[in-house]
Amino acid sequence: MKKTIFGAAVAAVMAAAPALADLTIVDTSYRTGPYAANGIPFSDGYQDYFTLLNERDGGIGGEMINLVECETGYNTEKGVECYESTKGEGALVYQPLSTGITYQLIPKATADGIPLHTMGYGRTSAKNGKVFEWVFNYPANYWDGASHAITHILDQNDGDISGKTIALVYHNSAYGKEPIRTLEGLAEKHGFDLTLLPVDHPGQEQKSQWLQIRREKPDNVIMWGWGVMNQVAIQEAVNIRYPMENFIGVWWSGSENDVKAAGDRADGYKALTFHNIGSDYPIYDDIQTHVVETGNAAGAGDQIGTVLYNRGMYAAMLAAEAIKTAQEIHGTAAITSAQMRDGMENLEITEEKMAALGLPNFGPEFKVTCENHGGNGFGAVSQWDAEAGEFKLITEYFQSDQEILQPLIAADSQAFAEENDIEMRCN
Amino acid sequence: MFYREAGDFKTSYVEDGQTFPIKFDRYRYYAVLIAAFAVVPFIINDYWVNAVFLPFLIYSIAAIGLNILVGYCGQVSLGTGGFMAVGAYACYKLMTAFPDVNILFHVILSGGVTAAVCVLFGLPSLRIKGFYLAVATLAAQFFLVWLFNRVGWFYNYSASGQINAPERTVFGVPVTGAETAPWAAYLFCLVFTVACAILARNLTRGMAGRKWMAIRDMDIAAEIIGVNPLRAKLTAFMISGFFVGIAGALFFAVYLGAVEVGEVFGINKSFLVLFMVIIGGLGSIFGSFAGAAFLVLLPVLLKNVLVGTLGWPTDLAAHLEFVIVGGLIIVFLIAEPHGLAQLWRVAKEKLRLWPFPH
Numbered sequence: 001m002k003k004t005i006f007g008a009a010v011a012a013v014m015a016a017a018p019a020l021a022d023l024t025i026v027d028t029s030y031r032t033g034p035y036a037a038n039g040i041p042f043s044d045g046y047q048d049y050f051t052l053l054n055e056r057d058g059g060i061g062g063e064m065i066n067l068v069e070c071e072t073g074y075n076t077e078k079g080v081e082c083y084e085s086t087k088g089e090g091a092l093v094y095q096p097l098s099t100g101i102t103y104q105l106i107p108k109a110t111a112d113g114i115p116l117h118t119m120g121y122g123r124t125s126a127k128n129g130k131v132f133e134w135v136f137n138y139p140a141n142y143w144d145g146a147s148h149a150i151t152h153i154l155d156q157n158d159g160d161i162s163g164k165t166i167a168l169v170y171h172n173s174a175y176g177k178e179p180i181r182t183l184e185g186l187a188e189k190h191g192f193d194l195t196l197l198p199v200d201h202p203g204q205e206q207k208s209q210w211l212q213i214r215r216e217k218p219d220n221v222i223m224w225g226w227g228v229m230n231q232v233a234i235q236e237a238v239n240i241r242y243p244m245e246n247f248i249g250v251w252w253s254g255s256e257n258d259v260k261a262a263g264d265r266a267d268g269y270k271a272l273t274f275h276n277i278g279s280d281y282p283i284y285d286d287i288q289t290h291v292v293e294t295g296n297a298a299g300a301g302d303q304i305g306t307v308l309y310n311r312g313m314y315a316a317m318l319a320a321e322a323i324k325t326a327q328e329i330h331g332t333a334a335i336t337s338a339q340m341r342d343g344m345e346n347l348e349i350t351e352e353k354m355a356a357l358g359l360p361n362f363g364p365e366f367k368v369t370c371e372n373h374g375g376n377g378f379g380a381v382s383q384w385d386a387e388a389g390e391f392k393l394i395t396e397y398f399q400s401d402q403e404i405l406q407p408l409i410a411a412d413s414q415a416f417a418e419e420n421d422i423e424m425r426c427n
Numbered sequence: 428m429f430y431r432e433a434g435d436f437k438t439s440y441v442e443d444g445q446t447f448p449i450k451f452d453r454y455r456y457y458a459v460l461i462a463a464f465a466v467v468p469f470i471i472n473d474y475w476v477n478a479v480f481l482p483f484l485i486y487s488i489a490a491i492g493l494n495i496l497v498g499y500c501g502q503v504s505l506g507t508g509g510f511m512a513v514g515a516y517a518c519y520k521l522m523t524a525f526p527d528v529n530i531l532f533h534v535i536l537s538g539g540v541t542a543a544v545c546v547l548f549g550l551p552s553l554r555i556k557g558f559y560l561a562v563a564t565l566a567a568q569f570f571l572v573w574l575f576n577r578v579g580w581f582y583n584y585s586a587s588g589q590i591n592a593p594e595r596t597v598f599g600v601p602v603t604g605a606e607t608a609p610w611a612a613y614l615f616c617l618v619f620t621v622a623c624a625i626l627a628r629n630l631t632r633g634m635a636g637r638k639w640m641a642i643r644d645m646d647i648a649a650e651i652i653g654v655n656p657l658r659a660k661l662t663a664f665m666i667s668g669f670f671v672g673i674a675g676a677l678f679f680a681v682y683l684g685a686v687e688v689g690e691v692f693g694i695n696k697s698f699l700v701l702f703m704v705i706i707g708g709l710g711s712i713f714g715s716f717a718g719a720a721f722l723v724l725l726p727v728l729l730k731n732v733l734v735g736t737l738g739w740p741t742d743l744a745a746h747l748e749f750v751i752v753g754g755l756i757i758v759f760l761i762a763e764p765h766g767l768a769q770l771w772r773v774a775k776e777k778l779r780l781w782p783f784p785h
Contacts, residue, residue, distance in 0.1 A: 031742030040742075071730075071741035076683060076691060081478040081727065088474065103589050103685040107605035123587070172576055174587035174687050181586050198576070201689050299742075412586055419593060 022063040022334055023323060025050055025316075026091045028072050028082050028101070031299070034202035035074040035227030037257040038308055040299055042097060043069070045312025047298035048291050052283075053320060055290040060323050061333040074227070076100045083108065092340040093117050093319055099175035107420075110134045115341040119315050120145070120251055120274055124178055125412035127374025129345065130424045132413065136344050138318070138375035139366050140274040140400075142224075143408065145250045146179035147400035148272050148379040149222050150186045152248065155395075162191030167213055169206075169233055170224035172198035179224055179250075181412075185404045203229025210236040223249040230258035234266050244268035248381070254391060255307040259384045267386035270394075274379045275314045275363040277391050279305030283313075283358030307382075307391055314363060322347045345370060364397045370426035377402065429778040446628055452775075463617055468610040476609040481682045482723045484616040485674050490703040490715035491627045492670025497701070498709035499631055500663035501643030502552050506564035508696030509571030510668055512688050513541045514675025516581050519590040522603075522680065523583060530595040530602060534619065534676045541672025542665045544571075549664030553657060556646075568697055575688040589687050592680045603680045612681050619677060623670055628712050630666060639663050640710070706759060708768025717767035725752055 029043035030036055050065045059065050068089060070082035079101035083094065093115050096102050102122035109116050110133065118126065118137045126135035154161055168183060170176030180196065187194045195218055197209040203225060210233075213221060221242065225233055230253045237247055245268045249258075254271020284305065291297050292304070303309045326335045326343025335343070348367045354360060364378035377400040382391040417424065435450050437443040447453040471480065489511060496502050517537040522530065548567040552560050575581050582590050594604030601607050602615040630636055638659040641649035650656055679686045686692070699722060707718020726748050733744035763770050777784075 029741065031740075032745040036742075069734075069741050071734075071745045073745065076685075076687070077482070080683065084474045084477040085731075099587075100589075100687050100690055103587065103591070103687075104683060107591075107684060111605035172689055174589045177588045178586065201693065419591075 022066060023060060024066045024068060024086075024090045024092060025319065026082070026086045026089075026094060027067060027069045028079060028094065028096050028098075029069055030072050030074045030097070032071065033073040033075070033227075034204075037231070038227055038252070038255060039074065039097065041255065041257070041303035041306050041308035042312035042315075044297070044299040044301070044303045045309035045314075046095065046316045047312075048287055048304070048309075049313045049316035049320070051291050051296045051298070052287055055294060055296065056286060060320055061327045063333045072096070072098065072101060074098050074100075076104050080104055080108075087112060087114060090337070092323065092335070092337050093344070095119065095315055095319070097121070099123075099178070100173060103174055106132070106135055113341075114337045115344055117315070117319065117344065119311075119318065121175065124374075125409045125416065127372065127409055128413035129368075129370050129373040130413070130426050131417045131422055132373060133425055134341060136368065136373045138347070138368055138373065139349075139364060140251075140377050140379050141374050142178040142250070143182040143405050144274075144374075144377035144379060144400035145272050146182040146222075147186065147377075147405060148381070148398070149248045149250070150183070150190065151398060151401065152270075152381050152395065153220050154190065161219075163193075164220070165193040165195060165216065165218040166220045166222060167195040167197055167216075167218040168222050168224065169197045169199060169209060169213075171203060171226055171229055172200045175226065176224040179222075181408060182404065183222075185408065186401065189401075189404060199225070199229055199233070202227060204232055206232050206236050210240055210242075213237075213242065214240040220246045220248065223247070223253045225249065225253040225258075230255075231261045234259055234262045234269060237269075238262045238265045245270065245383075248272065251311075251379070254382060254384075256389070256391070257306075257308075259386070260389075264386045266384055269384040271382050271384070271391065272379050273307070273382050273391075273393070275310060276361060277307055277310060277382055277393060279310075281359050281362065286358060314359075317357060317359065318347070318349070321349065321353065344368060345373070377405070429781070430775050431779065446632075460621070463621075464614075468614055471609045471613055473609050476613050477682070478727055479724060480613050481616055483719055484613075484620040485677045485682055486700065486703060486719040486723055487620055487716050488623050488677070489671050489674035489700045490707060490719045491623055491712060492667045492674060493700050494704045494707075494710065494712070494715045495627060495631070495639070495670065496663050496667035497704055498711065498714075499636060499643060500639035500660065500667075502549070502660060502663060503557065503561040504564040504667070505561050505694070505697045505701065506548060506567035506571070507671055507700040508692040508694060509568040510541050510545055510671045511675030511678060511696060512571055512575055512692035513544045513668075514538065514672030515679035515686055515692065516575055516590065516688075517541065517672065518676035518680050519583075519592070520581065522593060522595060526593070526595075529597060530680065531597055533595075534673055534680070537676035538669040538672040541675065542668040545664045545668025545671070546661050549661055549668075552660050552664065565694075565697075568694055572688050572692060575692075587687075589685055590679065591685045595680075603684065605684070607681070616677055616681055619673055623673065624712055624716075627666075627670065631710075631712070635659075635662060635666075643710075702756070706756060706766055708766030711766070711768035713771060714766050714768030717771070721767065722752070725755070 027043055027046050030039035047067055050067050054065055068086055070086055072079040072082050095117050099121050102118050105116055116135045120140050122137050124141040124143045126132040126137050127141055183194050199206050223233055247269055249271040251272045259266040259269055322343040325346050326339045327333055329342055330339045345368055350365050354362050366375035378397040380393050380397045381395045383394045384391055430449050430451050447456050493507050496504050514537045517540040518533050521533040521536055551563040582588050592603045594601050600611045602611050638654045641654050642659045646656055703718035703722050706721055708714025729748045733739045734741055
């Protein structure tokens, strides 16, 4: 007992080390464990963008950004520890990059008054800003993704998929279960059969699921995977010679690290995305000069230009733009987390803004409002070209099926509001 | 000098049979209790509670529970994670089905439900032993996680399959949910931890504990001297399940607030609690606390030293943490196979004679 109290005392003293800084951004990353292959590029992109702003522009609006990294290992207990240890430093926004941790943090962050940005993951019904005051999931969410995949399959089949079978291979967690409700709704609307194939954490063992796919030969396979599960699934699909062009992953199952392991035969694999791909943007010249050449690149610096690096950078860009918006609204450079929330709620991303930042045509335009915290739900489909070693966009950005999604979002957020006695905002 | 029996005369059986017969030891125990109940709640904040005290207290309960089964009764179990999940889901179902009943009773009832489930999975222990029993309990682990993932009734058919703890109060003070004050969550868990530890300590000193130990040391001999193996083994599973269930309920309701069974109560949790018991010391209540402290606090301490103070990259620190904790486990087990509790015992023996060992 004595030992424990001594240990705890030392731990607490150590935790209080970093000083308060101007604009604190916490990067809850995971560079270890079974999800590291996807966690590293995202975190590198997220950090490099803020480093670029510090090095090139001297921060945002004259305030330097203090970047704090905390390793979660995609583990909820460590995620809570990270949140508690960093929230006292004046963190403006959390981007946990884990649906499990998001569910932990929604009540905590709401009570503490710190906004959460769960970009393309987390709790889908957080799109309803009337209920979820502190949570944002723009520009797209899981249910958008599920609808995008089905719309793409519809396009491939001239608009008729009745009687076809579609299998969903999903991570058996809150993350993977999110799209089921939407897919069931869409199955009813379009008349296809849905087969559910859960894969348990971490996802290295998928033989039986793919054996079932081999036996039942579904017309399409949709995947909700993350980390090592992606690589294994794509390898298994290659092994059973499943036609790759019928295999669509959500945007979290579509990075170079996921397909490269399967070699040339992964060619043709499709994945959704809600932002553009590649490194052919003016901002990469700035990153090269101000971040890489000054030796400040995060991690090993070998992920620049990959899909998830772009996504991390996009997340950081949206956070930085929200900070700018908040600074304009409140007329102060050193904003608080409550002011940051206002900035996020009034964020507007236009083509001119993105072009001025060196990211022309990088993502869809959207506007966040009090009612809508989730953007407009635009996405596109990309395809892996094994020879060129890169993903390429094969469609334009298109909107998800709002007719199906809106009632589901309203119902789910309503249930949450009733469970937790939340009064509707924005009236 | 310390722990001196000289002059500490006992004049009644009650005094002679008390938990801490040596005066110094008893006062030290009182001092720890006073500090835990009267000092810590006033200086505690969110970080201390959520990163240090809650996990330590809750894992201690789980370790005490498993220690009864493995350490005292000698029945190896790899199902702790699954049994904690039973406690958590029982607590969730009770909390949502009977919102007006005090959470205190829900937690105790969850322990009861887990005890029943644990007895069910303990039945094979009457036929099989050792590694084979470990495999049977491993099946319980996987079956229970699968069950809570599969059957919608357990998570009230929520879209994500997650369970979320609604706000519940004790004497008007919230102890679950986001509005919980750090001291309230801490005290709530502390009361359970202290009560469980005292209960376990007295059970293991009494007839039940002696029967368990007889079974552990040699079951045939125990049967010949009149210990009923059926009752002894099943009571061990029951009591162990009760404690583990309470730990699971607190883990879900007070500590995390939202739980996903596959990730939180997976096989890793079973191993973690088993390691706590082995490192802390089999068959020792103090060992359960020491093991929990070692495996909960050391990673947090290392993280804060390596990242917070030395400013190392987080991934390097996380990897090094595995190396250091793993290395220390090996060192401890080679230097002292009976765990931290034995180190403590040896230290007490030495202190008893110090400074005149001869």
